[in-house]
Amino acid sequence: MLRTVNRVLIGLVGLLLLVLGGSVLAVGLGVKPPSWWIHDGKNDVLLSDAERTRWDGESWWWPTVIAALALVVLLTLWWLTAVLRRRRLTEVRVNTGDGEGALLRGRALEGVLENEAGQMDGVHRAQARLKGRSDAPETRVRLHLEPHADPGTTLNNLTAEALTHARASAGLDSLPAEVRMTAVKHKAERVS
Known part of the structure; x- marks a missing residue:
């Protein structure tokens, strides 16, 4: 069961990274993106100054960011220990x-x-x-x-x-x- 979940999860993460990286590369090379895409063209930046500093003044922003990153780290550590754990019957x-x-x-x-x-x-x-x-x-x-x-x-x-x-x-x-x-x-x- 864990082996299947492991392979599906790795496949989905790989596919997501491939699609996002390929689309950013395509837009950077001059391909015209669709109107709903997050980048407008070749000279567009990933995050503008307004987007980067949008939530800085809010009191909930940094605790939320830290909690989300801590959750990602904990889930990654759980996944790593589950993958590396020996399958020996005790x-x-x-x-x-x-x-x-x-x-x-x-x-x-x-x-x-x-x-x-x-x-x-x-x-x-x-x-x-x-x-x-x-x-x-x-x-x-x-x-x-x-x-x-x-x-x-x-x-x-x-x-x-x-x-x-x-x-x-x-x-x-x-x-x-x-x-x-x-x-x-x-x-x-x-x-x-």
């Missing part, structure tokens, strides 16, 4: 069968997944990250494979062992996973 709701349930720390489940996947044959290092909702988590696993590892066998072992154990221990109906595999860089071996 807790997983475990069904204990008594109707109450329990909460399992997300990092604990990630650590167990990483340890079990890291001990598989051919895996140099494993990283796991939970995302989604606490009652329907998803995981993203990144495996760094050694040169001799078979990706198909490693994926089957990960699915049959680590992911199945994590799903069963947390009492989840399903634990969808996105698995990314990369090869570990190594020196070339000499053949004699």
Whole structure:
């Protein structure tokens, strides 16, 4: 949801800036603007002296300007923190069968997944990250494979062992996973 809002907002701001900048450039290059446009021609200024000093004598003007700018800064900071915030799931709701349930720390489940996947044959290092909702988590696993590892066998072992154990221990109906595999860089071996 936030990704869609982010893209739409950036697109609208970009389109607005493009239209305004392009129209000012066109008027500056000599294109005759329509009668309702804010600029009359090539030698017109953006703000005349009368427009700039119109509200200076009013007591409400500067507090309004400062409040509006503070609101823009706060909204921009909120947007920035929402964009930069990590999408890591902190807790997983475990069904204990008594109707109450329990909460399992997300990092604990990630650590167990990483340890079990890291001990598989051919895996140099494993990283796991939970995302989604606490009652329907998803995981993203990144495996760094050694040169001799078979990706198909490693994926089957990960699915049959680590992911199945994590799903069963947390009492989840399903634990969808996105698995990314990369090869570990190594020196070339000499053949004699």
